[in-house]
Amino acid sequence: MPAKNAFYAQSGGVTAVINATACGVIETARKHRARIGKVYAGRNGIIGALREDLIDTSRESATAIRGLLTTPAGAFGSCRHKLKSLEENRAEYERLIEVFRAHNIGYFFYNGGGDSADTCLKVSQLSQATGYPLQAIHVPKTIDNDLPLTDNCPGFGSVAKYIAISTQEAALDVASMCETSTKVFILEVMGRHAGWIAAASGLAASEEGDAPHIILFPEIAFNREKFMARVKRTVKRHGYCVIVASEGTQYEDGRFLSESGLKDAFGHSQLGGLAPQLAQMIKSELGYKYHWAVADYLQRSARHIASGTDVEQAYALGEAAVEFALRGDNAVMPCIVRGKGKRYSWSIGEAALEDVANVEKKMPRNYITRDGFGITDAARDYLAPLIAGEAYPPYKNGLPQYVRLKNLPVPRKLKTRFKV
Amino acid sequence: MPAKNAFYAQSGGVTAVINATACGVIETARKHRARIGKVYAGRNGIIGALREDLIDTSRESATAIRGLLTTPAGAFGSCRHKLKSLEENRAEYERLIEVFRAHNIGYFFYNGGGDSADTCLKVSQLSQATGYPLQAIHVPKTIDNDLPLTDNCPGFGSVAKYIAISTQEAALDVASMCETSTKVFILEVMGRHAGWIAAASGLAASEEGDAPHIILFPEIAFNREKFMARVKRTVKRHGYCVIVASEGTQYEDGRFLSESGLKDAFGHSQLGGLAPQLAQMIKSELGYKYHWAVADYLQRSARHIASGTDVEQAYALGEAAVEFALRGDNAVMPCIVRGKGKRYSWSIGEAALEDVANVEKKMPRNYITRDGFGITDAARDYLAPLIAGEAYPPYKNGLPQYVRLKNLPVPRKLKTRFKV
Numbered sequence: 016m017p018a019k020n021a022f023y024a025q026s027g028g029v030t031a032v033i034n035a036t037a038c039g040v041i042e043t044a045r046k047h048r049a050r051i052g053k054v055y056a057g058r059n060g061i062i063g064a065l066r067e068d069l070i071d072t073s074r075e076s077a078t079a080i081r082g083l084l085t086t087p088a089g090a091f092g093s094c095r096h097k098l099k100s101l102e103e104n105r106a107e108y109e110r111l112i113e114v115f116r117a118h119n120i121g122y123f124f125y126n127g128g129g130d131s132a133d134t135c136l137k138v139s140q141l142s143q144a145t146g147y148p149l150q151a152i153h154v155p156k157t158i159d160n161d162l163p164l165t166d167n168c169p170g171f172g173s174v175a176k177y178i179a180i181s182t183q184e185a186a187l188d189v190a191s192m193c194e195t196s197t198k199v200f201i202l203e204v205m206g207r208h209a210g211w212i213a214a215a216s217g218l219a220a221s222e223e224g225d226a227p228h229i230i231l232f233p234e235i236a237f238n239r240e241k242f243m244a245r246v247k248r249t250v251k252r253h254g255y256c257v258i259v260a261s262e263g264t265q266y267e268d269g270r271f272l273s274e275s276g277l278k279d280a281f282g283h284s285q286l287g288g289l290a291p292q293l294a295q296m297i298k299s300e301l302g303y304k305y306h307w308a309v310a311d312y313l314q315r316s317a318r319h320i321a322s323g324t325d326v327e328q329a330y331a332l333g334e335a336a337v338e339f340a341l342r343g344d345n346a347v348m349p350c351i352v353r354g355k356g357k358r359y360s361w362s363i364g365e366a367a368l369e370d371v372a373n374v375e376k377k378m379p380r381n382y383i384t385r386d387g388f389g390i391t392d393a394a395r396d397y398l399a400p401l402i403a404g405e406a407y408p409p410y411k412n413g414l415p416q417y418v419r420l421k422n423l424p425v426p427r428k429l430k431t432r433f434k435v
Numbered sequence: 436m437p438a439k440n441a442f443y444a445q446s447g448g449v450t451a452v453i454n455a456t457a458c459g460v461i462e463t464a465r466k467h468r469a470r471i472g473k474v475y476a477g478r479n480g481i482i483g484a485l486r487e488d489l490i491d492t493s494r495e496s497a498t499a500i501r502g503l504l505t506t507p508a509g510a511f512g513s514c515r516h517k518l519k520s521l522e523e524n525r526a527e528y529e530r531l532i533e534v535f536r537a538h539n540i541g542y543f544f545y546n547g548g549g550d551s552a553d554t555c556l557k558v559s560q561l562s563q564a565t566g567y568p569l570q571a572i573h574v575p576k577t578i579d580n581d582l583p584l585t586d587n588c589p590g591f592g593s594v595a596k597y598i599a600i601s602t603q604e605a606a607l608d609v610a611s612m613c614e615t616s617t618k619v620f621i622l623e624v625m626g627r628h629a630g631w632i633a634a635a636s637g638l639a640a641s642e643e644g645d646a647p648h649i650i651l652f653p654e655i656a657f658n659r660e661k662f663m664a665r666v667k668r669t670v671k672r673h674g675y676c677v678i679v680a681s682e683g684t685q686y687e688d689g690r691f692l693s694e695s696g697l698k699d700a701f702g703h704s705q706l707g708g709l710a711p712q713l714a715q716m717i718k719s720e721l722g723y724k725y726h727w728a729v730a731d732y733l734q735r736s737a738r739h740i741a742s743g744t745d746v747e748q749a750y751a752l753g754e755a756a757v758e759f760a761l762r763g764d765n766a767v768m769p770c771i772v773r774g775k776g777k778r779y780s781w782s783i784g785e786a787a788l789e790d791v792a793n794v795e796k797k798m799p800r801n802y803i804t805r806d807g808f809g810i811t812d813a814a815r816d817y818l819a820p821l822i823a824g825e826a827y828p829p830y831k832n833g834l835p836q837y838v839r840l841k842n843l844p845v846p847r848k849l850k851t852r853f854k855v
Contacts, residue, residue, distance in 0.1 A: 029611045031604075059614040087604050089611035096615055176833055183834060184451075184507050184736035191449045191509035194479040195516060200732060218834065290729075291708055309710075311728035312620060316604035320739055322833065402833035413596055413742065413822035414603060414638065 018050050019121025021340070022064060023072075024057035025156075026127030026134075029089040030170030031177075031318040032329035033126060033156050037090060038083035039333025040124055040154070041072050045080075050341060055118060055425055059092035061125070061134065062435045065107060067114050069425035082418025084330060085408035087318035090420050096435065098134045101141065108141045110433050115142075115149060117428040122150050122340045126333075128157035128168075132348060133372035139346040152336045153348040153368055156329075158315045160211040163374040164366040165350030167401055169332060170315070172325030175215030176402035177317040178204050178259070181310065183219035186226030186257045189306075193255035198303040199246060200257050202227075203290035204310055207263040209377045210234050212314070215398055216259035217390035226257035228388075233263035234378050235387040237272060243300055245388060250303060260289055319415055323404020328361065335363045359400035438470050439541025441760070442484060443492075444477035446547025446554075446576075449509040450590030451597075451738040452749035453546060453576050457510060458503035459753020460544055460574070461492055465500075470761060475538060475845055479512035481545070481554065482855045485527060487534050489845040502838025504750060505828035507738035510840050516855065518554045521561065528561045530853050535562075535569060537848040542570050542760045546753075548577035548588075552768060553792035559766040572756045573768040573788055576749075578735045580631040583794040584786040585770030587821055589752060590735070592745030595635030596822035597737040598624055598679070601730065603639035606646030606677045609726070613675035618723040619666060620677050622647075623710035624730055627683035629797045630654050632734070635818055636679035637810035646677035648808075653683035654798050655807035657692055663720055665808060670723060680709055739835055743824020748781065755783045779820035 023040050025033055037056070044051040056070040057063030063070070070091055072080070083090055098107050115123070125135040132153045139151035155162050160171035182202060189200045206212045210232030217230055228249040231237065249256035265271045273289040290307035297303055328351055335349035346368045354360030382394035390398075408415040443460050445453055457476070464471040476490040477483030483490070490511055492500070503510055518527050535543065545555040552573045559571035575582050580591035602622060609620045626632045630652030637650055648669040651657065669676040685691050693709040710727035717723055748771055755769035766788040774780030802814035810818075828835040 025611075029608055062615065086607070088607035092614060093611050094615040095612070179834060180739050181733050181737075183837070184738060185732040187506070187508035187837065188449055188732045188736040191445075191513050192515070194512060195482065195514040202733075288708075288711055291711070306731050307729070308731035308733050309727070309729045310733065311726050312605040312608045313601050313622075313728050313730065313733075316608040317601075318604060319600050324833075399832060404833065405827070405830055407825070407827070410825055412819060413744075413824065414599060417603070417607065 017119065018048070018052040020052040020119050021054045021122035021124060022057065022115060022120045023054055023124040024060045024064060024126065025089040025091055025093040026060050026125060026131035027093060027095055028158065028315065029093050030156060030158050030315055031087040031173040031321045032169050032325050034083040034086045034088070034090045035326050035329035036126055036154055036156060036169060036333035038080055039330040040337055041080050043334045043337040047337070047341060051122065051337070052119065055120065056091040058422070060094035060096065061098070062094050062096050063092070064114050065110050065433050065435045067427050067429050067433070069118065070422045071425045074423045075420055079418055079420055084326065085318065086417040087316045090418070091422065097130045098137065101137055108137060111138055112142060112145060112147050113429065116147060118425065121148060122152070124152050124154055124336050126154040126156050128159065129162060129373055129375060132162070132368055136346055136368040136372050139368065150340045150343070150345045152340055152344065153371065154332050154336045155348055155350060158205060158212065159209055161209045161376045162371060163376050164371055166353040166361065167351055169325060169329035171211060172322035172328070172401035173317065174205070174212055174314050175398060176322040177314050177320055178212055178216050178310070179218040179402055180320060182216040182227050182257065182259055185308065186219065189255045189257060196304060197306045198250050198255050199294070199297055199305040200255070201290045201293050201305065201307040202259045202310065203262055203307070204259060205314060206233060206261040208233050208375060210261045211378060213259050213261040214378060214382065214390050214394055215402065218395065218398055218402060224253050227259045228253070228256045229258040230389055231258065231260040231264040232378060232383060232387070233261050233265060235383060236267040237264050239296070246297055247301055258293065260293060262289055264289060318408055318417070321406050322402045323406040324401055326406040331363055339365065437539065438468070438472040440472040440539050441474045441542035441544060442477065442535060442540045443474055443544040444480045444484065444546065445509040445511055445513040446480050446545060446551035447513060447515055448578065448735065449513050450576060450578050450735055451507040451593040451741045452589050452745050454503040454506045454508070454510045455746050455749035456546055456574055456576060456589060456753035458500055459750040460757055461500050463754045463757040467757070467761060471542065471757070472539070475540065476511040478842065480514035480516065481518070482514050482516050483512070484531050484534050485853050485855045487847050487849050487853070489538065490842045491845045494843045495840055499838055499840055504746065505738065506837040507736045510838070511842065517550045518557065521557055528557060531558055532562060532565060532567050534849065536567060538845065541568060542572070544572050544574055544756050546574040546576050548579065549582060549793055549795060552582070552788055556766055556788040556792050559788065570760045570763070570765045572760055572764065573791065574752050574756045575768055575770060578625060578632065579629055581629045581796045582791060583796050584791055586773040586781065587771055589745060589749035591631060592742035592821035593737065594625070594632055594734050595818060596742040597734050597740050598632055598636050598730070599638040599822055600740060602636040602647050602677065602679055605728065606639065609675045609677060616724060617726045618670050618675050619714070619717055619725040620675070621710045621713050621725065621727040622679045622730065623682055623708060623727070624679060625734060626653060626681040628653055628795060630681045631798060633679050633681040634798060634802065634810050634814055635822065638815065638818055638822060644673050647679045648673070648676045649678045650809055651678065651680040651684040652798060652803060652807070653681050653685060655803060656687040657684050659716070666717055667721055678713065680713060682709055684709060738828055738837070741826050742822045743826040744821055746826040751783055759785065
């Protein structure tokens with residue numbers, strides 16, 4: 016009987032380093048050809064499996080696969096398709112098993128956040144229930160840094176670095192001009208429920224009075240009066256005020272300051288436009304000249320300034336996922352374990368998926384200053400090593416040389432089509 | 436008689452490389468101590484001269500001055516104070532001469548865009564009229580790339596590189612997810628009257644179908660129907676559409692789109708920003724899910740990804756300004772002259788200020804495709820070398836080590852105060 020094949024899929028919002036994880040999975044699998052046949056990737060994530068639309072990664076050269084290490088976004092495509100519960104939609108789970116069986120897939124590597132950890136767990140359970148042998152390994156990925164058990168999540172360190180640097184740079188700009196021009200600058204960053212990304216901007220400050228002067232976290236209810244008083248005081252004291260605001264900043268009652276009214280496939284509200292809203296609030300109440308920026312996808316795709324630590328960890332987690340599979344593990348997730356010493360160190364640990372799925376890790380209260388507008392030394396100690404190191408991509412003619420895969424399809428074996 | 440001192444000021448919006456020019460000016464002046472005494476910088480630009488608020492750059496170490504080469508924004512502060520005509524406000528010009536005389540300043544280096552070239556010219560004329568010996572040299576700087584006579588302007592190449600890379604990266608993100616999520620991504624960039632920055636995004640495309648699919652230039656009147664048809668066709672053909680829009684995009688009659696006062700579903704005025712407006716237009720007419728980003732100050736302060744060519748040229752222009760002064764020139768501007776060969780080369784030329792002041796260089800029509808939505812090969816040939824080369828700043832703990840100067844004041848000599 017030929018060695019079992021592996022299936023790999025990218026899930027949810029992509030990051031600057033999710034392809035580094037793919038690189039780790041594929042390169043490691045290629046070292047064990049006797050036990051892992053081919054690595055098939057889902058075209059556009061899990062829906063590629065449901066549609067039997069698989070990509071044959073064995074058709075890519077070693078150089079192309081290595082190129083994934085320095086290429087942002089999802090090289091095989093990703094999606095926001097969340098599988099419902101087994102009870103609600105058993106058909107989808109059964110379809111997955113059917114496709115896996117047809118292509119002799121014995122390893123399922125699912126690279127995503129909390130929702131995909133949950134899907135991965137259910138696939139594992141169903142495979143056991145139906146007697147189809149499958150090892151399901153979840154590989155963590157999320158810029159939101161909100162997965163439990165792992166010290167941090169791949170993708171976060173790079174966004175954190177981008178936001179810290181962008182805050183530092185834009186603040187120098189504002190400081191240069193504030194005497195006669197812009198007094199308030201607002202940078203809106205991602206983070207619906209957890210303020211990790213906004214928190215990272217705090218690393219830009221190294222001395223008293225440095226920007227950012229105000230950070231808005233989803234974890235801290237927005238209080239307009241306190242906020243305005245702080246803006247005013249900061250401009251009086253330093254001549255300018257730099258604000259970094261999580262898109263998920265909300266009032267005491269849970270209403271987001273900015274809701275576009277749209278919802279995504281998971282039923283989450285689509286946010287955006289908080290920065291202009293805050294700017295207008297400040298203008299009408301305090302009269303200051305303002306500028307604002309919304310980084311949006313720029314922040315999570317900024318491979319050009321990815322964190323060296325993040326790239327290394329993303330790769331190592333992909334590598335570990337395959338090693339876990341080879342030693343027979345199932346329904347687990349490799350995770351980052353921080354060393355105890357004062358000097359930062361990390362190693363790979365293992366978490367059971369039932370402990371991971373659907374748990375959201377928010378910022379601990381002691382990472383946020385008492386006034387709710389800044390980060391504490393505990394937060395700095397946690398965050399600083401995650402943005403350390405530069406891992407520049409190769410350049411040609413002034414532009415990064417990001418790899419383009421061929422993404423050739425695996426011939427279909429099933430007659431049935433499945434609507435997704 | 437002691438050697439004459441020099442006065443240097445930064446003017447208008449700052450850039451990622453204006454400090455590299457300051458570095459060129461100061462380092463070159465320091466090599467000629469017999470002829471140039473000290474370099475005084477205006478605190479917050481020209482208003483520092485008017486207020487007799489001068490910074491003594493001789494108090495900075497060689498290391499600190501070298502650090503300017505890799506530090507964005509204006510290390511001495513800048514301002515948007517435009518001197519009116521000599522007839523309208525002779526007092527300001529006379530005050531400048533008074534301050535220069537008090538501090539034995541014989542060289543005036545003014546680092547800015549079109550307005551400051553005009554000021555520089557007038558200061559030169561007044562010094563001649565009043566018999567005060569002063570050499571006034573303008574040093575070009577503007578991200579808008581709209582100065583005449585110079586092939587390009589320092590500051591532009593770095594914004595261009597940042598925008599090209601950001602477009603390339605965000606496009607990979609959108610392409611990864613478009614099957615089930617965002618179909619349209621809009622990046623709003625600077626450029627009120629000239630579309631050079633938006634044009635640079637076109638460098639991100641290397642193959643047919645690559646993003647950006649639509650570029651909006653201030654030079655091309657916005658036609659909603661044509662635009663919508665192109666968005667729709669692009670999404671149908673490629674699955675997604677990336678749009679890069681100049682903030683100065685305008686209708687046939689000259690009205691800016693960002694002033695058009697759209698309202699959201701609740702009847703609230705849409706808050707600022709061209710990108711969200713275009714997004715809403717597309718959503719309501721075509722129904723596509725969208726994301727948008729506004730880079731704002733992030734683009735012009737992004738020293739972390741500055742263009743190597745730009746940094747070199749910015750330094751060389753500062754150096755040349757001092758050399759021009761030493762050879763006795765007045766009312767001139769060093770500029771970039773492009774070599775004639777196929778392989779990119781450049782040298783420093785000299786332009787008379789009366790030919791520079793108040794002329795705005797827009798995109799030539801043959802740099803924009805016939806349909807008005809893209810750039811031509813002529814534009815690519817012009818733009819590509821300007822973003823070439825990476826000139827990374829030094830890093831420590833994951834963050835760029837940008838220099839902070841002491842910026843110690845020169846003791847005042849005048850009794851009169853001047854209100855600015």
